[in-house]
Amino acid sequence: SLLSSTDSLPPPRVSFLLYSTDRPLVHFSLPGVQNTSTLLLSDDGSTLYVGAKDAILSLDVSRSDVISLKKKVDWRPTEKETEDCSRKGMDQTVDCPNFVHVLQLLNSSHLYACGSYAFNPQQVFID
Numbered sequence: 001s002l003l004s005s006t007d008s009l010p011p012p013r014v015s016f017l018l019y020s021t022d023r024p025l026v027h028f029s030l031p032g033v034q035n036t037s038t039l040l041l042s043d044d045g046s047t048l049y050v051g052a053k054d055a056i057l058s059l060d061v062s063r064s065d066v067i068s069l070k071k072k073v074d075w076r077p078t079e080k081e082t083e084d085c086s087r088k089g090m091d092q093t094v095d096c097p098n099f100v101h102v103l104q105l106l107n108s109s110h111l112y113a114c115g116s117y118a119f120n121p122q123q124v125f126i127d
Helices: 079-087
Strands: 038-041 047-052 055-060 068-074 100-105 111-115 122-126
Touching: 038 100, 047 100, 047 111, 055 100
Parallel strands: none
Antiparallel strands: 038 047, 047 055, 055 068, 100 111, 111 122
16 A cells, blocks of 8 residues: 555545536636636635636636636746747647646645646746
8 A cells, every 4th residue: 555544645626516506517718718627626615726728717616606707827938938848849839838737725825836838847836
């Protein structure tokens, strides 16, 4: 066994089934926002953080009938960093954007994020 005790297990993920009466799912989209595969729900369940291509979103999900944008943080590589990525043999359109892969709450005011960042992984702390 790799884990010697249950104290070292990560906390369980929160999930809701489609058509769940506990939390109905509402569709949300924002023009230009793509690859929204990294999701983190706040401890109180009122904010959903979304890691996307070149951006991190903070969504208000406190109401069951609507999702609204609280804040969008653009986090994209510079033109030079994208060119450097391309020189490594990567496709500028497919491989060189910043795909946010990790989101973690640090405390009540800060979020930790990691992204691919033009094939040169980076991390940030967001207030």
